[in-house]
Amino acid sequence: xxxxxxxxxxxxSAIGVIxxxxxxxxxxxxxxxxxxxxxxxxxxxxxxxxxxCGYPGCRGFAEACVKANELDALFCPVGGNDCMADVAxxxxxxxxxxDPEIAVLRCAGTHSLRPNVNQYDGAANCTISSNxxxxxxxxxxxxxxxxxxxxxxxxxxxxxxPETGLPxxxxxxxxxxxxxVEQCPRDLFELRPKGKKDRRIYVACRNMEKGAAxxxxxxxxxxGCNRCVKECAFDAIVVENFNAYIDPIKCKLCxxxxxxxxxxxxxxxxxxxxxxxVEVEGEAEKPKAVKAKxxxxxxxxxxKAEAQPERVVEKASPEALSNKENExxxxxxxxxxx
Amino acid sequence: xxxxxxKGGVHPPENKISAGAAIETLPLPTTATIPxxxxxxxPSAPTVKKGDKVKVGQIxxxxxxxxxxxIHSSVSGTVQKIDDSIDASGYKRKAVIIxxxxxxxxxNIDRSPELKKEFSLSGPDIIKKVLENGVVxxxxxxxxxxxxxxxxxxxxxxxxxxxxxxxxxxxxSDHRIMLEKADEIIVGTxxxxxxxxxxxxxIGIENNKPDAIEVFSKLADKNPGIEVHPLKVQYPQGGEKxxxxxxxxxxxxxxxxxxxxxxxxxxxxxxxxVYEAVQKNKPLIERVVSLTGKSVKxxxxxxxxxxxxxxELIEASGGLPDDTGKVINGGPMMGKALNSLEVPVxxxxxxILIIPELEARRRPVQNCIRCARCTQxxxxxxxxxLLMTLTQKSMWDKVETNHALDCIxxxxxxxxxxxxxxxxxxxxxxxTTVSKLxxxxxx
Ligand code: SF4
Ligand code: SF4
Ligand code: SF4
Ligand code: SF4
Numbered sequence: 025x026x027x028x029x030x031x032x033x034x035x036x037s038a039i040g041v042i043x044x045x046x047x048x049x050x051x052x053x054x055x056x057x058x059x060x061x062x063x064x065x066x067x068x069x070x071x072x073x074x075x076x077c078g079y080p081g082c083r084g085f086a087e088a089c090v091k092a093n094e095l096d097a098l099f100c101p102v103g104g105n106d107c108m109a110d111v112a113x114x115x116x117x118x119x120x121x122x123d124p125e126i127a128v129l130r131c132a133g134t135h136s137l138r139p140n141v142n143q144y145d146g147a148a149n150c151t152i153s154s155n156x157x158x159x160x161x162x163x164x165x166x167x168x169x170x171x172x173x174x175x176x177x178x179x180x181x182x183x184x185x186p187e188t189g190l191p192x193x194x195x196x197x198x199x200x201x202x203x204x205v206e207q208c209p210r211d212l213f214e215l216r217p218k219g220k221k222d223r224r225i226y227v228a229c230r231n232m233e234k235g236a237a238x239x240x241x242x243x244x245x246x247x248g249c250n251r252c253v254k255e256c257a258f259d260a261i262v263v264e265n266f267n268a269y270i271d272p273i274k275c276k277l278c279x280x281x282x283x284x285x286x287x288x289x290x291x292x293x294x295x296x297x298x299x300x301x302v303e304v305e306g307e308a309e310k311p312k313a314v315k316a317k318x319x320x321x322x323x324x325x326x327x328k329a330e331a332q333p334e335r336v337v338e339k340a341s342p343e344a345l346s347n348k349e350n351e352x353x354x355x356x357x358x359x360x361x362x
Numbered sequence: 363x364x365x366x367x368x369k370g371g372v373h374p375p376e377n378k379i380s381a382g383a384a385i386e387t388l389p390l391p392t393t394a395t396i397p398x399x400x401x402x403x404x405p406s407a408p409t410v411k412k413g414d415k416v417k418v419g420q421i422x423x424x425x426x427x428x429x430x431x432x433i434h435s436s437v438s439g440t441v442q443k444i445d446d447s448i449d450a451s452g453y454k455r456k457a458v459i460i461x462x463x464x465x466x467x468x469x470n471i472d473r474s475p476e477l478k479k480e481f482s483l484s485g486p487d488i489i490k491k492v493l494e495n496g497v498v499x500x501x502x503x504x505x506x507x508x509x510x511x512x513x514x515x516x517x518x519x520x521x522x523x524x525x526x527x528x529x530x531x532x533x534x535s536d537h538r539i540m541l542e543k544a545d546e547i548i549v550g551t552x553x554x555x556x557x558x559x560x561x562x563x564x565i566g567i568e569n570n571k572p573d574a575i576e577v578f579s580k581l582a583d584k585n586p587g588i589e590v591h592p593l594k595v596q597y598p599q600g601g602e603k604x605x606x607x608x609x610x611x612x613x614x615x616x617x618x619x620x621x622x623x624x625x626x627x628x629x630x631x632x633x634x635x636v637y638e639a640v641q642k643n644k645p646l647i648e649r650v651v652s653l654t655g656k657s658v659k660x661x662x663x664x665x666x667x668x669x670x671x672x673x674e675l676i677e678a679s680g681g682l683p684d685d686t687g688k689v690i691n692g693g694p695m696m697g698k699a700l701n702s703l704e705v706p707v708x709x710x711x712x713x714i715l716i717i718p719e720l721e722a723r724r725r726p727v728q729n730c731i732r733c734a735r736c737t738q739x740x741x742x743x744x745x746x747x748l749l750m751t752l753t754q755k756s757m758w759d760k761v762e763t764n765h766a767l768d769c770i771x772x773x774x775x776x777x778x779x780x781x782x783x784x785x786x787x788x789x790x791x792x793x794t795t796v797s798k799l800x801x802x803x804x805x
Binding site: 141142145146147148149151152155156157158159164233234237 | 446448451452453454698699701723724727784787788790791794
């Protein structure tokens with residue numbers, strides 16, 4: 025080996041050693057103390073970085089967990105109770121178990137039940153459309169169908185159903201991260217407790233116009249008739265601005281309100297099919313009937329409309345719809361719409 | 363050479379088909395729907411209730427703040443109800459709905475056609491009168507006029523600019539009033555000059571209205587202090603900032619108001635409304651609206667009472683053409699399509715434009731080809747393609763630092779984009795989001 029090569033190797037190694045020594049001391053001098061527990065907590069978090077916890081990414085949440093005295097106010101919706109239990113273990117703190125929540129869409133105005141009366145061809149973005157005007161249908165509160173919620177869902181839990189024009193929540197994938205709730209300009213999503221056996225009851229309408237007015241735009245709108253309020257034995261329903269809301273905490277999932285709603289605006293999810301004559305035989309029987317048939321996990325009744333086909337026929341046959349349309353909208357706007 | 367603004371601009375086909383039609387008075391509607399929010403700023407508070415009898419010119423909703431104004435009944439009759447009613451945006455908003463009975467005017471209104479030249483009111487009294495009579499900017503933005511006339515402390519206006527540009531294609535309502543109400547507009551201008559305490563007024567008129575330029579040049583010769591300037595036909599010549607640059611070569615600073623450079627811009631229609639308010643005590647209860655479009659049987663300019671449904675104007679012009687694609691409230695560049703013809707004419711309605719189906723639809727959006735035409739035509743020197751992308755990516759801080767708030771929403775960028783990108787749609791979203799963030803930051 026020539027002297028040059030040896031010299032090069034030696035001198036470069038020397039530079040390396042000197043630099044390493046300097047760097048070591050500098051690193052010691054300017055060391056920023058970081059709690060090692062942050063890393064440990066970060067390890068057990070799901071790493072989705074979705075912001076559902078309200079912090080900038082999982083690491084932000086980990087820092088918050090380490091700093092906080094109690095974990096009560098902190099929750100990772102994606103990881104759920106198991107994940108929070110792990111966090112608690114790492115930190116030696118107490119985790120409070122929370123009911124898992126899931127997003128529900130509070131609009132059931134499909135293309136056929138809520139026909140278009142005009143055509144929008146602006147930018148395909150719900151917020152832009154809703155800032156611009158009332159929307160393509162006769163309802164100015166319902167889903168615009170441009171899928172902004174689908175875009176923000178990090179977990180693939182939302183898909184647009186081209187048939188209905190409404191987004192569909194995949195209950196298995198939804199983590200309750202709240203992103204869609206915040207994004208929807210019409211405030212149509214709500215996080216509701218997953219419920220016993222995944223059963224949920226909610227009012228799928230946000231229209232706050234007077235009853236008669238909204239019937240024009242949509243067949244399945246909540247018209248604020250108060251019948252469900254009177255029916256509910258648990259005071260779980262309030263009607264405000266002609267729009268009913270079911271408090272998920274007070275609701276005992278008895279399904280009575282679903283039966284009395286004249287428009288089918290109250291939706292029940294994952295309940296077994298009703299026995300045909302249950303109504304006459306006294307309400308108390310029903311919960312038992314429910315217990316008797318535990319298995320159906322399919323979303324049996326995605327909407328009242330599907331659950332009770334007779335009613336749908338009476339309301340939503342295409343001819344009936346178009347007649348209604350003619351009564352209520354002037355010729356001009358039909359022309360405008362088409 | 364004709365004056366114009368130096369940066370950007372487009373020249374869409376002018377299509378001023380209703381320019382030759384003299385102003386006609388439209389018959390009274392059977393019910394008038396008068397929204398309580400027809401201006402920029404706080405909605406007014408209704409002062410009448412169901413069953414009340416009202417006369418033409420009576421106040422039915424009171425101003426609720428400095429940036430707000432009074433609203434008057436445009437008809438006489440009985441208040442049917444105060445209820446939600448569909449407005450130009452397709453949303454339901456509160457309106458006073460009056461069923462019309464006869465045409466009985468408030469006694470204080472001078473309905474004689476004579477020109478009344480002399481006025482003795484002081485500046486502040488003029489401003490009070492303007493507020494009382496509910497005058498707002500009639501160019502389209504409907505900013506309450508008394509606010510514009512109240513110059514903030516520490517600032518001073520030295521010139522009044524009268525906007526007779528009417529750069530929107532199709533619309534001709536300002537053109538018609540300049541021909542038919544020129545004397546009144548000149549008196550209105552003098553009243554505005556007095557209110558602002560300025561000695562000079564410049565009237566800018568686009569060169570495609572030679573008859574109006576001639577009428578006003580003659581009048582200007584007789585009235586010292588008033589000058590008329592023909593302007594190049596270029597959109598958006600009628601934008602406040604563009605007009606100021608074109609006429610007095612001053613640049614309104616980013617985020618600033620015209621008063622920052624000593625100018626106040628008023629529309630010719632507003633000058634007419636000010637004349638009527640101050641000299642005749644007549645509130646803003648009617649306005650001239652162009653009803654136009656290529657397939658319209660009888661393109662016209664109507665003097666319409668506020669609250670008349672758009673459908674009645676269309677009826678008067680021979681009904682909705684068979685090939686109608688869109689009915690637009692305003693002009694083709696800045697107007698918005700209506701989704702109901704029951705929408706009432708409001709203070710801000712300058713025209714109703716009916717576009718045939720063939721021209722109405724937007725073409726499918728394609729990818730940006732980086733041709734930079736949008737940046738070339740933007741009169742504010744912005745980069746529309748960039749603002750759109752940043753908005754799509756929710757990069758709000760960058761949207762702000764790239765001056766989205768300076769966009770005047772003229773639509774030149776979207777008009778010119780060969781890839782048919784909805785540039786202005788997204789920029790508007792960027793603007794509203796950024797203003798919200800700024801407001802939140804200030805709190
Ligand atoms: S639910 Fe909301 S965000 Fe989703 S498509 Fe409908 S309007 Fe848009
Ligand atoms: S559906 Fe909504 S709440 Fe559920 S994961 Fe998607 S964005 Fe989050
Ligand atoms: S709409 Fe805004 S960004 Fe587009 S050209 Fe006009 S001022 Fe420029
Ligand atoms: S005009 Fe359209 S295609 Fe051209 S640069 Fe702008 S956005 Fe891109």
